[in-house]
Amino acid sequence: MLKEKLKKALAPLDLAQVADGDYAKTGYHLEVAARPEQMPAVAKAMRAQGCFLESLTAVDLRESFTLVYHFSNFHELCRTVVHASLAKEAEAPTISQIYPGADWYEREVYDLFGIRFAGHPNLKRILLPEDADFHPLLKDFGAEAAND
Amino acid sequence: MIELDIEEKTYHLNLGPQHPSTHGVLRVLLEMQGEYITKAEPVIGYGHRGHEHMAENRNYHQFLPNMGRVDYLHALAYNQGYCMAVEKLLGITVPERAEYLRVILSEFNRIASHLLWVGAYLLDLGAFTPILYCFDDRENILDLLDRITGSRLTYCFYRFGGVTKDLDDEFIAGSRAFIKRLRGRFKDYDNLVTKNVIFINRARGVGFISKEQCLLYGLTGPMVRGSGIPYDIRKSEPYSAYPAFDFEIPIGDTGDVMDRYLVRLREMGQSLRIIEQALDKLPNGPIMAEKVPKRVKPAESEVYQAVETARGEFGIYIVSQGDVKPYRIKLRVPSFGNLSVLPELAVDTLVADLVAILGSMDVVIPEIDR
Numbered sequence: 478m479l480k481e482k483l484k485k486a487l488a489p490l491d492l493a494q495v496a497d498g499d500y501a502k503t504g505y506h507l508e509v510a511a512r513p514e515q516m517p518a519v520a521k522a523m524r525a526q527g528c529f530l531e532s533l534t535a536v537d538l539r540e541s542f543t544l545v546y547h548f549s550n551f552h553e554l555c556r557t558v559v560h561a562s563l564a565k566e567a568e569a570p571t572i573s574q575i576y577p578g579a580d581w582y583e584r585e586v587y588d589l590f591g592i593r594f595a596g597h598p599n600l601k602r603i604l605l606p607e608d609a610d611f612h613p614l615l616k617d618f619g620a621e622a623a624n625d
Numbered sequence: 626m627i628e629l630d631i632e633e634k635t636y637h638l639n640l641g642p643q644h645p646s647t648h649g650v651l652r653v654l655l656e657m658q659g660e661y662i663t664k665a666e667p668v669i670g671y672g673h674r675g676h677e678h679m680a681e682n683r684n685y686h687q688f689l690p691n692m693g694r695v696d697y698l699h700a701l702a703y704n705q706g707y708c709m710a711v712e713k714l715l716g717i718t719v720p721e722r723a724e725y726l727r728v729i730l731s732e733f734n735r736i737a738s739h740l741l742w743v744g745a746y747l748l749d750l751g752a753f754t755p756i757l758y759c760f761d762d763r764e765n766i767l768d769l770l771d772r773i774t775g776s777r778l779t780y781c782f783y784r785f786g787g788v789t790k791d792l793d794d795e796f797i798a799g800s801r802a803f804i805k806r807l808r809g810r811f812k813d814y815d816n817l818v819t820k821n822v823i824f825i826n827r828a829r830g831v832g833f834i835s836k837e838q839c840l841l842y843g844l845t846g847p848m849v850r851g852s853g854i855p856y857d858i859r860k861s862e863p864y865s866a867y868p869a870f871d872f873e874i875p876i877g878d879t880g881d882v883m884d885r886y887l888v889r890l891r892e893m894g895q896s897l898r899i900i901e902q903a904l905d906k907l908p909n910g911p912i913m914a915e916k917v918p919k920r921v922k923p924a925e926s927e928v929y930q931a932v933e934t935a936r937g938e939f940g941i942y943i944v945s946q947g948d949v950k951p952y953r954i955k956l957r958v959p960s961f962g963n964l965s966v967l968p969e970l971a972v973d974t975l976v977a978d979l980v981a982i983l984g985s986m987d988v989v990i991p992e993i994d995r
Contacts, residue, residue, distance in 0.1 A: 503926070503927060504930055527840065536952070545955075547942070551861075556929065581965045604994060605673060614953075618678075
């Protein structure tokens with residue numbers, strides 16, 4: 478079973494959490510917690526098991542960010558979510574050399590949250606205009622306007 | 626022989642943002658060496674409306690209409706994905722009849738999307754006639770959907786716990802007539818397009834996508850199925866009433882433009898099969914769950930829900946912090962991942978082939994830009 482294989486592949490990486498997910502409630506078969514600097518190793522392990530990167534995004538928790546990576550598989554259903562807590566102002570390593578598709582997702586996260594990915598080949602805005610000076614999905618964006 | 630003093634230079638060419646073949650405001654910055662492309666860089670975001678930001682500023686119900694405006698060609702699938710995600714958060718079970726209705730309407734919407742694609746794609750390749758046939762057929766679907774949902778394009782019909790309105794006899798009769806009609810038309814499409822030698826020469830052997838590329842770029846939908854991977858959320862991760870129906874996942878074998886065309890064409894036939902079975906087996910009962918809270922305020926949690934749209938996997942990721950507004954909504958749209966492979970496919974092709982490749986991806990730009 479793919480889930481067991483993934484658990485085995487992730488075991489040597491010394492991750493904070495590799496646990497079964499509650500699929501009926503969350504849509505996850507496997508829930509993983511990692512540090513951002515472990516992500517290239519996690520991505521490599523996922524790719525070796527034939528999983529593809531489904532989505533990559535972030536959540537602004539005000540005191541810190543959480544990077545959220547979703548992986549899935551074409552042949553056997555096993556959705557894996559990886560949460561990686563990232564301090565504000567910190568950089569995360571890119572995984573675009575492992576999954577070229579992550580290139581655009583990381584650009585999107587940079588564009589909307591201002592999170593920088595170290596080693597990214599082309600980290601520039603993707604959805605917003607090049608000269609925008611804000612990151613709209615930060616929780617303090619637009620707060621002043623809302624208070625007016 | 627005359628010796629010409631010609632200097633070879635690379636030059637840049639803009640495809641779009643206003644170009645008929647980009648179907649919306651997409652710009653592809655091309656670096657050319659003679660007639661061949663050496664580098665292609667899609668520039669997106671012209672239609673960015675900030676749907677994800679809007680989600681954080683309104684309650685769960687108020688975000689429903691946004692779901693008709695992300696992918697305007699398969700809006701009902703987006704309706705469905707969002708409703709299912711919220712239902713998961715709240716623990717609501719949708720009545721069987723409502724699930725059947727969702728399947729019927731979403732499948733009609735899928736056919737309408739594919740029909741529009743066939744017509745518009747052939748228009749890109751220089752064939753004018755097919756779009757007239759496609760629009761003629763598509764119009765029938767829009768009339769049927771309009772009758773039930775009240776809109777022709779930006780549907781907002783599903784609700785948390787069910788659907789707004791029940792089907793009537795006229796819709797059912799109209800649907801059966803349409804199924805018969807479209808089945809007869811497939812022969813015309815085959816004669817007009819599939820067997821057309823000009824089309825075959827444009828589509829065969831162009832724009833190969835390997836299985837490896839599908840994995841690396843996270844491609845979904847007809848893009849992976851054209852390359853021979855039978856990945857369809859309706860089968861791979863069954864949802865709604867889909868497990869109750871007998872249907873196949875058409876796949877291609879070489880992964881070129883022609884295979885993606887054939888996959889979409891055959892998918893329409895499969896959608897008709899699903900609709901026919903759903904109409905035959907349509908259960909009686911309510912179309913709304915009994916206990917749906919008027920005030921949607923899910924407990925602190927997160928959820929990921931995937932559905933199969935005409936273009937591939939739409940995934941919606943919702944983070945709730947126990948508020949009436951979602952804390953974060955991420956829309957994982959298929960066209961975004963699908964388009965990201967274009968720079969790799971474009972290298973060493975002609976501009977005319979790039980148009981054929983780009984069109985075969987069936988990208989919807991407002992969906993990418995969100």
